[in-house]
Amino acid sequence: MIPFIFFFTLMGAYIGQNNATELLILVAFGVCATALKFADYPLAPLLIGFILGGILENNFARSMQLYDGVSFIWERPMTLGLLIIAATLIVLPSYRARRARLRMKGVADGD
Numbered sequence: 001m002i003p004f005i006f007f008f009t010l011m012g013a014y015i016g017q018n019n020a021t022e023l024l025i026l027v028a029f030g031v032c033a034t035a036l037k038f039a040d041y042p043l044a045p046l047l048i049g050f051i052l053g054g055i056l057e058n059n060f061a062r063s064m065q066l067y068d069g070v071s072f073i074w075e076r077p078m079t080l081g082l083l084i085i086a087a088t089l090i091v092l093p094s095y096r097a098r099r100a101r102l103r104m105k106g107v108a109d110g111d
Helices: 001-019 019-037 045-068 071-075 077-109
Strands: none
Touching: 001 019, 001 077, 071 077
């Protein structure tokens, strides 16, 4: 059953654009997905980022054109606040993990 699924997946990717590059892209994404699955990386955040990334990029480019650059981030208090919240949400989990790792190392060393 798996060879048939693999065959029809490759054929579908090729028939879509009649381009062999599509096959390479399919295989590359398949290898990346398999590596992430073996690393126990959740797939949902990756899919959400993949779907919303283009929308975010288009709207960011539009806002940069509207405000003549990225200075609107620093000049407007709401965007600055959202930027600080986003940076905190990105940094905080790694900080907590590092602190927990150091705490466990201290317990293991007997400190």
